[in-house]
């Protein structure tokens with residue numbers, strides 16, 4: 622068994638029931654992605670449209686595709702075409718474009734709202750206190766459906782340092798869930814990467830996005 626196969630199988634066995642593995646495949650070779658798929662990873666998370674397109678041509682809907690990168694306005698068309706979920710919606714402007722594009726193609730797009738839980742100025746995502754307002758706005762649209770929240774949190778060495786950001790995002794998630802906003806289903810909480818996924822699961826994550834622990838370290842700068 623190759624290392625990727627072993628890693629996927631080990632992680633799938635380790636994850637508690639109800640926690641979904643998204644394999645973060647940015648900058649990986651197609652052969653590596655295929656290996657993860659064959660080992661049982663059913664959902665691929667992509668940051669880059671171009672890469673996703675290439676991989677999609679071969680893999681198609683044998684996998685589900687989640688967009689986990691920063692979505693640019695001029696890429697919405699392609700994103701709506703390729704992806705089964707967009708995890709990184711953080712403005713009414715981008716949501717409007719997704720909704721319009723879905724209207725044209727007859728698709729309904731489930732999305733997560735990205736929360737900038739670390740309040741880092743250079744990072745995308747809405748501030749925790751602004752998430753509810755954005756959810757209410759998107760709830761008015763026809764073809765885009767809020768299905769939960771996603772957060773990255775600041776990069777940390779010690780996974781414990783991530784905990785407060787996950788706790789805060791969970792609080793926002795529960796608050797919005799308790800509001801029972803029509804057309805909004807707070808089902809998914811996407812938190813945790815290689816370094817922090819165990820802590821994220823303890824704090825309520827039911828989607829974890831894992832790259833390096835499956836595929837090995839990424840080349841620097843990627």
Ligand SMILES: *Cc1c(COP(=O)(O)O)cnc(C)c1O
Pocket residue numbers: 645647668689690773813814815816830831832833834
């Ligand atoms: C790259 C990436 C991941 C996975 O990171 P690893 O540390 O390699 O597990 C998760 N989420 C997002 C948004 C990413 O860009």
